[in-house]
Structure formats: C-alpha cells, structure tokens
Amino acid sequence: MxxxxxxxxxxITTEKEELFCYGFDASxxxxxxxxxxxxxxxxxxxxxSEFAFNNGxxxxxxxxxxxxxxxxxPLQGSIVVSMEKxxxxxxxxxxxxxxxxxxxxxxxxLQERLEAAGLFYPPDPTSxxxxxxxxxxxxxxxxPRALKYGVTRDYVLGLEVVLPDGTVITTGVKTRKGVVxxxxxxxxxxxxxxxxxxxxxxxxxxxxxxxVITLLCSFPQLQKAAEAVPAIIASGxxxxxxxxxxxxxxxxxxxxxxxxxxxxxxxxxxxxxDGAENVIRxxxxxxxxxxxSYGADVKIADDIYSRERLWExxxxxxxxxxxxxxxxxxxxxxxxxxxxxxxIQSIRTIGQKYRLKIVNFGHAxxxxxxxxxxxxxxxxxxxxRAQAAVRDIFEETLRLGGTISGEHGIGITKSKxxxxxxxxxxxxLMKGIKAVFDPKGIMNPGKIFP
Amino acid sequence: MxxxxxxxxxxITTEKEELFCYGFDASxxxxxxxxxxxxxxxxxxxxxSEFAFNNGxxxxxxxxxxxxxxxxxPLQGSIVVSMEKxxxxxxxxxxxxxxxxxxxxxxxxLQERLEAAGLFYPPDPTSxxxxxxxxxxxxxxxxPRALKYGVTRDYVLGLEVVLPDGTVITTGVKTRKGVVxxxxxxxxxxxxxxxxxxxxxxxxxxxxxxxVITLLCSFPQLQKAAEAVPAIIASGxxxxxxxxxxxxxxxxxxxxxxxxxxxxxxxxxxxxxDGAENVIRxxxxxxxxxxxSYGADVKIADDIYSRERLWExxxxxxxxxxxxxxxxxxxxxxxxxxxxxxxIQSIRTIGQKYRLKIVNFGHAxxxxxxxxxxxxxxxxxxxxRAQAAVRDIFEETLRLGGTISGEHGIGITKSKxxxxxxxxxxxxLMKGIKAVFDPKGIMNPGKIFP
Numbered sequence: 001m002x003x004x005x006x007x008x009x010x011x012i013t014t015e016k017e018e019l020f021c022y023g024f025d026a027s028x029x030x031x032x033x034x035x036x037x038x039x040x041x042x043x044x045x046x047x048x049s050e051f052a053f054n055n056g057x058x059x060x061x062x063x064x065x066x067x068x069x070x071x072x073x074p075l076q077g078s079i080v081v082s083m084e085k086x087x088x089x090x091x092x093x094x095x096x097x098x099x100x101x102x103x104x105x106x107x108x109x110l111q112e113r114l115e116a117a118g119l120f121y122p123p124d125p126t127s128x129x130x131x132x133x134x135x136x137x138x139x140x141x142x143x144p145r146a147l148k149y150g151v152t153r154d155y156v157l158g159l160e161v162v163l164p165d166g167t168v169i170t171t172g173v174k175t176r177k178g179v180v181x182x183x184x185x186x187x188x189x190x191x192x193x194x195x196x197x198x199x200x201x202x203x204x205x206x207x208x209x210x211x212v213i214t215l216l217c218s219f220p221q222l223q224k225a226a227e228a229v230p231a232i233i234a235s236g237x238x239x240x241x242x243x244x245x246x247x248x249x250x251x252x253x254x255x256x257x258x259x260x261x262x263x264x265x266x267x268x269x270x271x272x273x274d275g276a277e278n279v280i281r282x283x284x285x286x287x288x289x290x291x292x293s294y295g296a297d298v299k300i301a302d303d304i305y306s307r308e309r310l311w312e313x314x315x316x317x318x319x320x321x322x323x324x325x326x327x328x329x330x331x332x333x334x335x336x337x338x339x340x341x342x343x344i345q346s347i348r349t350i351g352q353k354y355r356l357k358i359v360n361f362g363h364a365x366x367x368x369x370x371x372x373x374x375x376x377x378x379x380x381x382x383x384x385r386a387q388a389a390v391r392d393i394f395e396e397t398l399r400l401g402g403t404i405s406g407e408h409g410i411g412i413t414k415s416k417x418x419x420x421x422x423x424x425x426x427x428x429l430m431k432g433i434k435a436v437f438d439p440k441g442i443m444n445p446g447k448i449f450p
Numbered sequence: 451m452x453x454x455x456x457x458x459x460x461x462i463t464t465e466k467e468e469l470f471c472y473g474f475d476a477s478x479x480x481x482x483x484x485x486x487x488x489x490x491x492x493x494x495x496x497x498x499s500e501f502a503f504n505n506g507x508x509x510x511x512x513x514x515x516x517x518x519x520x521x522x523x524p525l526q527g528s529i530v531v532s533m534e535k536x537x538x539x540x541x542x543x544x545x546x547x548x549x550x551x552x553x554x555x556x557x558x559x560l561q562e563r564l565e566a567a568g569l570f571y572p573p574d575p576t577s578x579x580x581x582x583x584x585x586x587x588x589x590x591x592x593x594p595r596a597l598k599y600g601v602t603r604d605y606v607l608g609l610e611v612v613l614p615d616g617t618v619i620t621t622g623v624k625t626r627k628g629v630v631x632x633x634x635x636x637x638x639x640x641x642x643x644x645x646x647x648x649x650x651x652x653x654x655x656x657x658x659x660x661x662v663i664t665l666l667c668s669f670p671q672l673q674k675a676a677e678a679v680p681a682i683i684a685s686g687x688x689x690x691x692x693x694x695x696x697x698x699x700x701x702x703x704x705x706x707x708x709x710x711x712x713x714x715x716x717x718x719x720x721x722x723x724d725g726a727e728n729v730i731r732x733x734x735x736x737x738x739x740x741x742x743s744y745g746a747d748v749k750i751a752d753d754i755y756s757r758e759r760l761w762e763x764x765x766x767x768x769x770x771x772x773x774x775x776x777x778x779x780x781x782x783x784x785x786x787x788x789x790x791x792x793x794i795q796s797i798r799t800i801g802q803k804y805r806l807k808i809v810n811f812g813h814a815x816x817x818x819x820x821x822x823x824x825x826x827x828x829x830x831x832x833x834x835r836a837q838a839a840v841r842d843i844f845e846e847t848l849r850l851g852g853t854i855s856g857e858h859g860i861g862i863t864k865s866k867x868x869x870x871x872x873x874x875x876x877x878x879l880m881k882g883i884k885a886v887f888d889p890k891g892i893m894n895p896g897k898i899f900p
Contacts, residue, residue: 163875169876173852175785176787179856179860183636405630421630429634436882436886
C-alpha cells in the first residue's frame with residue numbers, strides 16, 4: 001500500500017491492531033482489510049478509487065459497521081474506506097425541507113439537529129444511536145417508523161457518488177420530483193456498497209409531528225397479539241410504529257436491562273401514533289380498544305421519559321439476546337401483515353421440530369419479524385439444526401408471499417439463500433448492472449451474489 | 451408480420467387506418483407502427499416479445515398515449531403493444547392495502563374502485579380520466595397530490611415484467627419492505643418502456659382521507675402568489691396540492707370552459723388539504739390567512755361539487771391552450787420551491803426577449819411548473835424563437851438547482867436536452883443498464899437517449 005500512502009498522506013493505516021477493528025460488523029462475520037482509509041472528502045475518495053481501480057484492489061465503503069449481514073466486512077484483502085471523517089451535515093434547507101450531508105453522519109445526530117429546526121427524518125433503525133446515514137443508504141435501512149413513513153429510500157432525492165474508476169457523478173435531483181433518465185439513486189440505495197461509493201446525500205425531510213403517544217400492550221396469548229396488528233390498521237389508524245416482542249424477547253430484555261415489561265404475558269406490542277394532538281388521542285384510544293378486545297392489558301406512555309424508556313428497552317433487545325446464547329442467527333423476514341399469525345405459528349412449530357429456542361420481535365406493522373434462532377456456533381449438532389430451521393423459516397415466508405429480508409440486506413450471511421427468492425433471470429440482470437458500474441469487480445466483492 | 455399473426459391469432463392488426471391511430475401521443479410527435487398487438491395476458495406479451503427479439507423487430511408498450519414527450523410514439527417501424535385489453539384490477543387486498551392490477555387499467559377507474567373500499571391511491575396525473583397505470587409507471591407520473599403523497603414510484607411495491615427475449619420475471623415484493631438484491635422495480639418505473647414490458651403491477655395504497663377542503667386564491671400580483679407557496683409549507687402545513695395558474699392560463703380556461711375563475715387576477719392558487727376534519731379546518735384557515743397576507747382573495751370550496759368544478763377547470767387547461775395557438779411547447783421544469791418567484795420572473799423576461807406568449811401553470815407546491823411556450827410550428831421564425839426560449843428556460847432552471855423534467859419524462863421531445871442535466875458518465879451508465887436489459891435494442895428505440 002506504499003503508493004496509496006503517497007496518494008492520500010495521513011489517511012491510510014496498515015497497522016494490524018487497527019485493521020482488526022475494521023474487520024467485522026454486527027453479523028459477527030470477519031475479514032481482514034489490507035488497509036484502512038479515512039478520507040476527508042469526495043476528492044480523496046475519488047483518488048483512492050482510481051488507485052484501487054488501476055491496481056485491481058477491492059474496496060469496501062464502511063459506516064459504523066452495525067450491519068447485520070456482513071455487508072461492510074472486508075473480504076479478499078479489500079481496502080476499507082471508512083466514512084468516519086466525512087460526517088458533516090453540510091446544509092439544512094428549512095424552506096425547501098432538503099438536507100445535504102456526508103455519509104458518515106450518525107443517524108441520531110441528524111435526527112437531533114433536524115428536530116431542533118422543527119424538522120423530521122423518519123427512518124430510525126434500531127441502531128440509530130451509532131449507525132450512519134451512509135450505511136442506512138447502503139442497506140436501505142428501515143426501522144419502527146417505516147410503517148407510516150417508509151424506509152431510507154423514500155427520503156433520498158439524490159446522491160453524489162464515486163464510481164470505481166474515480167469518476168464523480170451526481171444522481172437524482174435536489175427537487176421534489178425528477179424523471180430525467182433512469183433512477184440511479186434508487187438503484188444505488190440498498191446496493192450494499194457493491195456499485196459505487198456514496199460521498200454526498202440529498203435527503204427530503206418532513207415537518208416535525210406535533211405530538212406522539214406510545215402504548216404498551218401486553219397480550220396473554222401470542223396469537224392474539226399477532227391478530228391485533230392487522231385489525232388496528234384495517235380500522236384506518238396507521239400508527240407510526242407497531243413493534244412486537246414475544247415472551248422470549250421480553251424475558252431477555254428484562255434480565256438484561258429491566259424496564260418493567262410485563263413478564264407474565266406471551267407477547268407485547270409497542271404502538272406509537274404521531275400527528276396533531278387532538279387526532280392522535282382518538283387514534284390511540286381506538287388502537288387501545290382494539291388491543292383490549294384481543295385481551296391485552298394497555299398502558300399509555302405519553303411523556304417523553306416513559307416513552308424513551310420503552311424504546312431503550314426495545315433497542316436493548318438485540319444485544320440482550322446474547323445473554324441467552326452465544327450465537328444468534330438473526331433474520332428479518334417480512335410477510336403480508338395478515339400472515340403474521342400464521343408465520344408466528346409456523347416458527348413455533350419449526351422451533352419445536354429442531355429443538356431450538358427461537359425469539360421473535362420486530363416491526364409487526366410492516367409484517368417485518370426479526371427471527372432470532374438462538375444457538376452456539378461451537379456446537380456443530382445444534383448449529384446444524386439452526387441452519388436447517390432458518391431454511392424452513394425462509395421457505396414458509398416465501399410460501400406466504402413474503403421476502404427473506406426486509407431491511408438487513410443480503411451481504412454475506414444471506415447470499416446462499418438469494419436463489420430461494422430471486423429467479424436466475426433476475427439475478428442475471430443484477431449481475432449485469434453490477435458489471436456496468438463495476439467492470440473490474442472491485443466494489444465490495446463477495447457480497448449479495450452467491 | 452405474417453408469422454406474428456400465427457403466433458397471436460386475432461391479436462394483431464396491420465390495417466393502415468388502425469396503425470395511424472397508434473402512431474401519436476399528446477406530444478403531437480408521430481410515427482407509424484408496423485403492426486399493433488392487443489395481448490390479453492402475460493403469456494401473449496411473452497410470445498410477442500420472443501418473436502420480436504428473434505426477428506430484431508422493435509416493440510413499444512403503449513397505454514393511453516397521453517404522454518407529453520413522445521414516449522409511446524412508435525419509431526423505426528416498431529410493433530405497438532397496446533395494453534387496452536390487459537385492464538383488469540386483479541385483486542384489492544383491503545387488509546394488507548395492496549392492489550394487484552394489469553397495466554391497462556385507467557387511473558380514474560382504479561381511484562373509484564378503491565374509494566368505494568375506503569382506500570386511496572394518491573397519484574393523480576392531470577390526464578387521470580384516461581391515462582393508464584402502466585403508462586403512469588413508464589413515466590413515473592406525478593400529479594397535484596404529489597406534494598403531500600409523492601409520485602407513482604412511491605406506490606410501486608413490485609412488478610411482473612416481460613424481458614425483451616420473452617422471459618417473465620417478478621421484481622420487488624408484495625410486502626411493505628424488501629431489500630433482496632438491487633431494486634429493479636424502481637429502475638423500471640420511469641424507464642419509458644425502454645427496458646421491458648410491464649404486465650402486472652403491485653401497488654401499495656392508503657386509507658381514504660377523512661375529508662378534503664379546497665381553496666381558490668386569486669392574487670393581484672404573480673410574484674406574490676409565487677412567494678405565498680413556500681410560505682405556506684414553511685408554516686408546517688403540507689396541503690395535498692398547491693396548483694398554480696398564471697393569468698394566461700386562467701384566460702385560456704375561462705374562454706374554453708368557463709368556471710368563473712377570477713379573470714382580473716395575475717395568478718391563481720388552488721390549495722387542497724386533506725385529513726381529519728377538525729385538523730384540516732385549521733390547516734385551511736392557516737393557508738388562507740397566509741395567502742390573504744400576500745394580497746389574495748380567498749374562496750373556500752368544501753363541497754364535492756364546487757371542488758370538482760375547480761379541478762375540471764384545472765384539467766381542462768392543457769387542451770384549452772390549443773385555442774390560443776396551434777402549437778404549444780409544454781415543458782415541466784422543477785425548481786426548489788423557494789426559487790419559484792425567480793423562475794417565474796426569468797420566464798417572463800425570456801418571453802419578452804423572444805416576443806413569445808408563455809403560459810405557466812402547474813404543481814407549485816413541488817416547484818413543478820408547466821411552462822407552455824405558445825407558437826406555430828408552421829411559422830419557422832417564431833418556432834425558432836420558441837426553441838431558443840426553451841433552451842434559455844432549461845439553462846435558468848438548472849442554474850437554480852432544478853431539473854428539466856418533473857413528471858413528463860424525456861421521450862423524443864426532450865432527448866436533445868438530456869446532456870444539459872446529465873453528465874456523460876451518468877448517461878453512459880444508463881445506456882449500459884439499457885444494454886443489460888435489452889441487448890438487441892428492440893425496446894422502444896429512439897427514446898430518452900440522443
């Protein structure tokens with residue numbers, strides 16, 4: 001990497017200790033980069049890409065490494081392009097409600113800056129306290145509020161990206177609309193760093209909702225909770241979030257960071273409505289009544305403090321599960337909302353079949369369930385059963401008209417399942433598109449495609 | 451086309467009189483197809499494509515031919531694939547709020563079927579009474595309600611498409627989320643029939659808004675109307691529509707289909723808010739007060755009859771303009787909302803410079819202005835000045851951070867301007883993607899790319 005250090009003096013490290021720190025992500029997949037670059041701007045990313053392109057060295061753009069499927073794990077001796085220094089919010093255009101920022105900005109930091117200006121950026125991945133907007137774009141991240149407000153993609157107006165050979169282009173527009181040529185922005189969103197490196201982001205934002213009410217509903221029966229979800233939405237109320245936790249999830253979080261979730265119930269729904277104060281009162285009461293009719297005990301959290309405690313517990317869930325078992329296989333299937341009761345039932349059956357503890361939680365309003373198969377990688381027999389269970393769960397998900405990933409992407413961990421959902425022809429088109437952007441295949445190799 | 455008639459008996463016509471009817475669209479561009487096919491289903495489209503592919507004959511998918519840029523005009527002796535027989539609404543899944551339909555469904559028919567079920571499909575192109583959903587997808591159509599609800603793309607969950615060689619694939623998902631591989635659906639939306647033929651559409655829909663209020667605001671000064679638009683949105687009120695007409699537009703519609711628009715004003719805004727009754731009252735009053743503070747006279751239309759009359763007048767505008775001049779060059783630029791006063795001023799100056807009548811109307815809330823340069827194709831001198839004026843307007847639009855097309859697409863009429871907005875590298879990527887889908891270049895040739 002000698003010449004690279006000359007090209008970007010002071011931006012490159014090849015110290016083993018540091019390289020280790022950039023070799024993994026939340027999926028626990030691992031790799032070792034040949035170098036880590038910390039560019040300070042588009043121009044530096046461009047020079048880096050050009051060097052990598054000319055020398056046929058793979059590169060991997062990296063945000064916070066909070067991905068769940070290994071998207072940012074460097075394979076094949078890639079150079080990690082860490083966006084930690086490109087973390088400026090460049091402009092908040094309040095009148096046009098457009099924000100310009102660099103990819104390294106932490107989601108939570110953007111949220112707070114905007115709220116201070118009376119603005120609102122809905123996408124709120126559970127890792128929002130540390131994940132970056134660039135990473136959110138790479139994975140097309142969702143979050144609880146996707147139910148009402150959509151996912152990352154829905155807020156991307158345009159991007160500045162560096163192509164593998166170093167060429168800088170701008171995609172999309174900075175206006176509310178634009179149909180000039182093909183939509184490259186929305187192709188790049190969710191492409192997991194396999195097409196190009198995002199260096200600037202133009203986001204659409206909304207006015208901050210007037211008020212928020214959060215409900216905690218505990219159900220004596222899991223199935224009743226699952227049935228309540230479509231019932232709420234069919235009633236015409238679209239909460240901004242309907243989060244679901246089964247008893248295993250509640251147990252895990254209570255034993256790790258107790259917040260007083262009712263441990264005697266089989267399932268919990270956290271329901272949040274936002275909007276004009278007088279409207280959401282009615283909506284909250286309507287949702288509460290529906291949950292009660294399915295046997296739930298309902299508590300209202302309408303002050304910021306109790307709301308935050310609820311959400312902290314929800315966000316603590318993923319780490320908490322590691323206290324149950326050393327390995328969790330965390331999937332994020334989506335089914336049509338009305339199929340939630342069926343998939344929950346099927347997962348329970350599959351868990352029994354393979355003698356495994358499976359913990360379910362997630363964004364029930366979207367039909368997006370995080371299925372956590374708890375196991376131990378060092379126990380080959382059990383781990384084998386866990387792998388088989390995952391395949392069964394995916395088959396059932398697809399049978400119900402669902403998808404094997406709602407927001408985590410494919411990365412490394414899911415690529416072997418890609419063919420279960422996509423036809424050969426579709427995968428062929430995607431590989432063709434990849435080759436158009438990345439003819440030498442240096443962008444984040446070993447991801448998405450088996 | 452002998453063999454084609456054997457492959458799709460009863461679906462193919464080559465009668466000159468009929469071919470003429472499929473040779474144009476609302477852009478007044480013209481071509482003559484070698485044949486017109488009216489398939490009844492995906493399988494027939496697939497057989498047709500395979501035939502075209504094997505014989506190197508171009509094909510052009512066609513909805514209602516209401517496009518403004520020549521997207522559906524058959525060039526190079528293309529076979530027109532008219533979707534008029536593929537017009538079934540296959541399924542309305544009320545509980546999951548997902549609709550499955552064929553591309554030939556008329557936008558208005560879908561709207562009405564959904565409203566009867568208490569559901570809502572926001573995209574409402576001005577041609578909604580006759581344009582098709584398939585055409586809306588080809589152009590990524592917008593409409594007045596895009597201000598609050600977004601454009602066609604924002605409602606497309608997935609597609610069934612026929613690739614040029616006849617292969618059928620399904621893109622995207624039928625669920626609320628999905629991030630498995632690249633997003634082919636949103637690449638196909640807005641691709642103007644240049645990549646593949648859409649045969650089935652999966653749309654997300656919303657609950658029908660409780661109530662709607664429409665305001666008619668007439669401004670003594672054009673600039674004040676332009677200034678009022680960003681002021682309304684900055685106040686936190688997001689109307690579902692803010693439509694703008696200058697005095698030329700008001701004149702045209704009043705002389706063609708009088709609805710009593712105030713002819714003494716320099717500009718009119720039609721502002722529409724929707725949602726919970728008690729909320730939109732407040733929002734309507736807020737918007738009315740802001741308009742009044744900019745000197746507007748405000749009328750409230752809160753019954754369906756007077757509302758519809760207003761919208762009919764708005765929809766009559768485009769045809770009405772032909773009563774002013776034989777030729778209108780209709781552009782649909784977008785600028786950041788706050789630049790509307792500037793672009794309106796610049797357009798006025800450009801009109802004076804070239805001694806042309808330019809009529810402006812459109813979706814001001816989005817910054818999307820329909821600029822109509824009124825001229826006569828048979829008057830070479832005037833038509834030349836009109837062409838020069840259009841280029842000046844595009845230059846100014848781009849200077850202000852805008853785009854040269856907000857919803858009409860590029861088609862034939864705008865392809866010569868593509869390079870004004872997109873870099874060579876971007877156009878290169880798009881052509882590369884086109885080649886991946888359409889290696890023989892048989893899909894709607896002569897469109898988008900110069």
